[in-house]
Amino acid sequence: GSTLPLRIDDSTRRGLRASLSASSSAKAFYWIGASSSMTEWRWVDGEGVGDSADWPGQPSPIPSASEAVLLARPLDWKWVPASQTAWNSFLCQSKPKFCTSPGVEYECSNGWHLANSPSPSYRSLRRICQSDGTWSSSEPTCELVDCGRPPLIANGRVDVESTTYESVANYTCHQGFRLIGPESLMCGDRGEWQPATPFCYDIATLQEIKGSTSHEQQNGGGSDSTIAMAVLASVIVAILCYGITKFAKSTNHANGDLSISRDKLNASNAAIYATPSIPPQRPDSVIYYAPTVAHM
Numbered sequence: 001g002s003t004l005p006l007r008i009d010d011s012t013r014r015g016l017r018a019s020l021s022a023s024s025s026a027k028a029f030y031w032i033g034a035s036s037s038m039t040e041w042r043w044v045d046g047e048g049v050g051d052s053a054d055w056p057g058q059p060s061p062i063p064s065a066s067e068a069v070l071l072a073r074p075l076d077w078k079w080v081p082a083s084q085t086a087w088n089s090f091l092c093q094s095k096p097k098f099c100t101s102p103g104v105e106y107e108c109s110n111g112w113h114l115a116n117s118p119s120p121s122y123r124s125l126r127r128i129c130q131s132d133g134t135w136s137s138s139e140p141t142c143e144l145v146d147c148g149r150p151p152l153i154a155n156g157r158v159d160v161e162s163t164t165y166e167s168v169a170n171y172t173c174h175q176g177f178r179l180i181g182p183e184s185l186m187c188g189d190r191g192e193w194q195p196a197t198p199f200c201y202d203i204a205t206l207q208e209i210k211g212s213t214s215h216e217q218q219n220g221g222g223s224d225s226t227i228a229m230a231v232l233a234s235v236i237v238a239i240l241c242y243g244i245t246k247f248a249k250s251t252n253h254a255n256g257d258l259s260i261s262r263d264k265l266n267a268s269n270a271a272i273y274a275t276p277s278i279p280p281q282r283p284d285s286v287i288y289y290a291p292t293v294a295h296m
Helices: 010-022 203-218 222-251 262-266
Strands: 029-036 041-043 067-072 078-083 103-107 112-114 124-128 142-144 156-160 168-173 177-180 184-187 199-202 271-274 288-291
Touching: 029 078, 168 177, 199 203
Parallel strands: none
Antiparallel strands: 029 041, 029 067, 067 078, 103 124, 112 142, 156 168, 168 184, 177 199, 271 288
């Protein structure tokens, strides 16, 4: 069935004005589904019109008995009250029983994705009008992207208040450790924490190794240790490069699937040590370490 127009929002109001102004009918007034309740103006189902009222000026007319609301052509289709005994044309609204266009596109805003979709990268859906006059699939809804728990790090902590789109996870290291990498990660629109997860290294141990290396050089044993440290440096660089490449591939994946469990990247507390300098070793070089095992 049909009813007089109810709960006319701004979008509906613009559509009505355009349609009525373009209509070949010369009618000047049309009833809508709002009327007086003696104390306030209400929609005919009993709900107050509230902010959706569209009177030509303020304050709104004082409601009185047996009055209803008309759309008035002379006032650019603004509302006017009139006695319900007056004869005027009326408008009807109804939900279409059949689809009337070839297709319709639904798209979620950035940071939102289709509810119940297999991946946060699914943001749009097309429905088509089928031969029986019904729409294909069901009407979709959008939900905020959620990245889940941020990756944990050894010898440090992560603080986060929310895991949804544009939330921030802040990383800090325990006393005696220093953070390598970004201090914060952000939840991206594909459901991944970005950029790569940082890690913590032991300051005291590195200072001890640096001191031992300097002592060996003074005793003439610097050559062998320098070569060994250079080999270890190559290993750690290779591991880091592999991790960065893997992360870049995952963020550019067409479907946005996250195939790496970053919780595993910090599964081991074991450490390897390396110096970034190339033989001969410089006295002011800095020593770094990283986990020995990076599970991919």
